[in-house]
Amino acid sequence: MDATAWNERYEGADLIWTAEPNMFVVDEVQGLAPGRALDLACGEGRNAVWLASKGWEATGVDFSSVGLTKGRHLAEAVGVEVTWIEADATSWQPPASGFDLVILCYLQLDGPGRAAALAVATRATAPGGNLVVVAHDRDNLVRGVGGPPDAAVLYDVAETTAVLAAGGLDIVKAAQVERPVTSAEGTRVAIDTLVRAVRRP
Numbered sequence: 367m368d369a370t371a372w373n374e375r376y377e378g379a380d381l382i383w384t385a386e387p388n389m390f391v392v393d394e395v396q397g398l399a400p401g402r403a404l405d406l407a408c409g410e411g412r413n414a415v416w417l418a419s420k421g422w423e424a425t426g427v428d429f430s431s432v433g434l435t436k437g438r439h440l441a442e443a444v445g446v447e448v449t450w451i452e453a454d455a456t457s458w459q460p461p462a463s464g465f466d467l468v469i470l471c472y473l474q475l476d477g478p479g480r481a482a483a484l485a486v487a488t489r490a491t492a493p494g495g496n497l498v499v500v501a502h503d504r505d506n507l508v509r510g511v512g513g514p515p516d517a518a519v520l521y522d523v524a525e526t527t528a529v530l531a532a533g534g535l536d537i538v539k540a541a542q543v544e545r546p547v548t549s550a551e552g553t554r555v556a557i558d559t560l561v562r563a564v565r566r567p
């Protein structure tokens with residue numbers, strides 16, 4: 367989907383996703399000392415706003431202006447400051463000083479797009495900083511619920527770790543993780559890729 371399609375999807379007052387942060391982002395981040403955080407492909411800003419509420423100097427980047435506007439409204443409602451940047455996550459040039467934390471959550475692009483966005487996220491990670499990737503896993507197609515039905519845009523733990531390691535990061539955690547999804551039919555499980563990596567100081 368391009369930015370126009372995402373803008374159309376985000377039209378309307380309601381959040382498409384939720385105001386709550388992703389459970390794996392919360393788990394991975396809560397032990398870290400706050401610093402400069404980047405939420406790449408931040409959507410409606412739920413994770414960037416949560417990070418700001420925890421004392422991080424948060425920046426959200428997304429190519430959807432409508433998603434970013436919703437992020438601004440969420441930040442206002444919560445009473446936090448976030449820097450919002452409209453840009454393509456596959457080609458954005460992060461500041462040279464980098465970020466102490468970079469998160470990339472459910473940015474489901476095809477192989478070249480995925481590699482480019484992971485490269486941007488890797489470059490944005492400052493020495494001593496952490497990069498957290500959370501995404502719909504390829505196995506979700508066969509034993510999970512929700513997420514895109516197209517294998518080409520799904521993640522794989524080994525592929526993701528290989529790209530981050532090639533970018534000079536050390537892998538701290540790399541696993542398939544289960545995320546409960548509640549619907550009218552009851553609670554089922556989605557399979558996500560979760561990778562956390564650090565850049566040596």
Ligand SMILES: C[S@@+](CC[C@H](N)C(=O)[O-])C[C@H]1O[C@@H](n2cnc3c(N)ncnc32)[C@H](O)[C@@H]1O
Pocket residue numbers: 367369372383388406407408409410411412413427428429430433453454455456470471472473474
């Ligand atoms: C499934 S949403 C996830 C949003 C957010 N990370 C979250 O977890 O709530 C995917 C987001 O990626 C954004 N996106 C897709 N391709 C992008 C690109 N090439 N550059 C920047 N943002 C992109 C969309 O606009 C959308 O907001």
